[in-house]
Amino acid sequence: MNEDPLQIDPEAASxxxxxxxxxxxxxxxxxxxxxxxxxxxTLVAAVLVIIADKGKPDYAWIALLPTVVFLALDAYYLALExxxxxxxxxxxxxxxxxxxxxxxLYSVMPVGNMSKLQFEAAKSFSVWGFYxxxxxxxxxxxxxxLD
Numbered sequence: 001m002n003e004d005p006l007q008i009d010p011e012a013a014s015x016x017x018x019x020x021x022x023x024x025x026x027x028x029x030x031x032x033x034x035x036x037x038x039x040x041x042t043l044v045a046a047v048l049v050i051i052a053d054k055g056k057p058d059y060a061w062i063a064l065l066p067t068v069v070f071l072a073l074d075a076y077y078l079a080l081e082x083x084x085x086x087x088x089x090x091x092x093x094x095x096x097x098x099x100x101x102x103x104x105l106y107s108v109m110p111v112g113n114m115s116k117l118q119f120e121a122a123k124s125f126s127v128w129g130f131y132x133x134x135x136x137x138x139x140x141x142x143x144x145x146l147d
Contacts (some may be wrong), residue, residue: 060142084108
């Protein structure tokens, strides 16, 4: 591929399409994160209802399994979202500086260390706040409602 900077009008269709693609990916990652939370609540509630129906309160801790799995998946989607936001910002910076190359124009990849981004996402309140609250709810349900 050509590594020479491209002289492209920021309003060009190819630039706008590239930015639109990245924006759509960011929106999908955000929607996936929201869906993780919704599915987690649904599964945890279903597990707790089944356990209550069977009269086995000691099995309430099984509901922690989907909680942990969805926590990891949610953090992964948020890390991807951050990586694509980094990619978007990097692309716009290169466009403004006039250093955009053909490789930049045809590459839609997240930017950043995904492991680090996922760890940072897991530390964000939108992840740990939700899943810790859900874990506490499982514990309260186990000790109060199912006994």
